[in-house]
Amino acid sequence: MRKFLQNIYRKPKEVRDNYALVTAGVFTMIVCVFWVTARLQTPINGGSIVSDNASPFATLIKKSKEQLAVIKAAATETPAATTEETVTTSTTTSAATLILSEEDKATAAAKASPTATSSSPEVQYKEVLIGTTTASTTQQ
Numbered sequence: 001m002r003k004f005l006q007n008i009y010r011k012p013k014e015v016r017d018n019y020a021l022v023t024a025g026v027f028t029m030i031v032c033v034f035w036v037t038a039r040l041q042t043p044i045n046g047g048s049i050v051s052d053n054a055s056p057f058a059t060l061i062k063k064s065k066e067q068l069a070v071i072k073a074a075a076t077e078t079p080a081a082t083t084e085e086t087v088t089t090s091t092t093t094s095a096a097t098l099i100l101s102e103e104d105k106a107t108a109a110a111k112a113s114p115t116a117t118s119s120s121p122e123v124q125y126k127e128v129l130i131g132t133t134t135a136s137t138t139q140q
Contacts, residue, residue: 073112
C-alpha cells in the first residue's frame with residue numbers, strides 16, 4: 001500500500017487529481033447505494049412507508065410549542081405537590097418518551113393561554129451593579 005501511494009505521489013499533478021476524483025466518486029457511490037437501499041426497505045410490520053408532508057421546521061415548531069406549554073403548566077403548579085411526583089416519574093419516563101394524553105394537552109394549553117398568565121403576580125426585578133474599568137496599553 002505504501003509503495004502504491006509513493007508511486008501516485010511521484011505522478012504529475014493531473015494524474016493525482018484524477019486518482020482523487022475517482023476515489024471520491026467511489027466513496028460517494030457507496031454512500032448513495034447504502035442510502036437508497038435503506039430508504040427502499042419496508043417497515044418491519046409489513047406496512048408501506050408513508051411520506052410525511054409536514055415540513056421539518058413546522059414539526060419542530062409544533063413540538064416546541066407543545067413542550068413549552070407543558071413546561072409552563074409544570075411551573076405554575078405548586079412545587080410541594082410536583083416534587084414527589086417528579087421524582088417518581090423521572091425514574092420511569094424520560095422526556096423523549098413522554099406522551100401526553102388529550103386531557104393533559106388541554107390542561108397545558110389552558111394554563112399557557114394569555115389570560116392565565118395575565119393574572120400572575122408582578123415580576124420582581126433585582127438591581128445589578130456592573131463595574132467597568134478602562135483598559136490601558138503600553139507600548140515599548
